[in-house]
Amino acid sequence: MQPDDEELDLIQRSGVVLRVGKLSLSAGTGSYRVKASMARVATALGIERHEAHVTLTEITTTSHRGRSFRTEVAEVRSVGVNTDRLAELEWLAQRVEARDGWTVDEVTAEVDAIATKPPLYPVPLNALWAALACAAFAFLNNAGPVEIVGAFVGAGLGQALRRVLLHRGLNQFGVTMLAASLSSLSYLGFVQVLHLLGVVGGVHEAGYVAAALFLVPGFPLVTGSLDMARLDFSAGVARLTWALMIFISAAFAVWGISVIVGLSPDPPQPLPLDAGTLAALRLLASAVGVLGFALMFNSPWRMATTAALIAAVPNTLRISAVQLAHWPPQAAAACAALLVGLLAAWIAPRLNVPRITVYVPAVTIMVPGVPAYRAVYYLSNGDITQAMTYGVSAALIVAALAIGLAVARMLTDREWGYEH
Secondary structure (H helix, E strand, O other): OOOOHHHHHHHHHHHHHHHHHHHHHHOOOOHHHHHHHHHHHHHHOOOOEEEEEEOOOEEEEEEEEOOEEEEEEEEOOOOOOOHHHHHHHHHHHHHHHHOOOOOHHHHHHHHHHHHOOOOOOOHHHHHHHHHHHHHHHHHHOOOOHHHHHHHHHHHHHHHHHHHHHHHOOOOHHHHHHHHHHHHHHHHHHHHHHHHHHOOOOOOOHHHHHHHHHHHOOHHHHHHHHHHHHOOOHHHHHHHHHHHHHHHHHHHHHHHHHHHHHOOOOOOOOOOOOOHHHHHHHHHHHHHHHHHHHHHHOOOOHHHHHHHHHHHHHHHHHHHHHHHOOOOOHHHHHHHHHHHHHHHHHHHHHHHOOOOHHHHHHHHHOOOOHHHHHHHHHHHHOOOHHHHHHHHHHHHHHHHHHHHHHHHHHHHHOHHHHOOO
């Protein structure tokens, strides 16, 4: 039986809506934003009711119009993080809501332009952003000048390799292990060259973990946790599992290098700086680190700068609360994430950027990558007590970050504060 004109029209409209969902999902956003993007475009195209079920890699939708309905299933195999695409999709939704009479062809042309837009930064610049982020991350973890420069070198080379291989379609977990190995080896090679040249002495190997911190899956950890807060367990559990597998791939590669070379990720000694200087440098490092992560996520400069400014003070206060006021790390993380979420709720709408593109990079700098790597190291070496200590601490901090952001959304977004 051939579909009539009304059914063919619904097929076209629902197909465009599904493409919007696939683009959103492939850009790394949470399932609640994928559903919201599709619903807004569906309404603008005259679809009376649109329902969707979203997981990490699959979307099932049903579109209703009159007596007709259409159910479609799509799979998205390439999942990454692209905040520029998320912003473009948000602006598309705003445009279709602001004007009546959009045709399917017009929306299709807009979606085609978003889908074919190239990355904002070429490989060398993308690697530079990762290098800046990891160098700042190293300083925030008490690294000295040699460790900071080494982390910069290792992270830059590792991210360049990851970017090239992922764009060629290689398996994400294998690419993660290769990038982690290259970043750690590059760091160790840099330090060894300095030793051979007589530039530095002493032990500087403790910072090799910082060179691989660009692989910490902060974006899926946060978005997956927020999906869980929305009671979307199928998407949240899948996203958190994916993030955990990415992290384990990186951590075991770093552990393998440490076993071969004979190193352990011991915490470096606190920097010998006065409190005022240390706070100022932490403020700067927090801003630079978030800026680097945001640009690595393909954020435009305005969006990345906003995220950096929002994160600088909360992250500095978080570190000070733990080290000076002796707060539990998870309590400090929850308060810092809450402050980031409230600032993002106030600033993002005024700049017309999606809130998620601002607050997720802002809290990525707070994700406990170093303790998590140490947990895998000690677990692999059979030291269960140390592994549990670092692992539980890292898990509690990640949960606290998600709680802080979720509470901020509940306080500032009616859709989060009430069940519909």
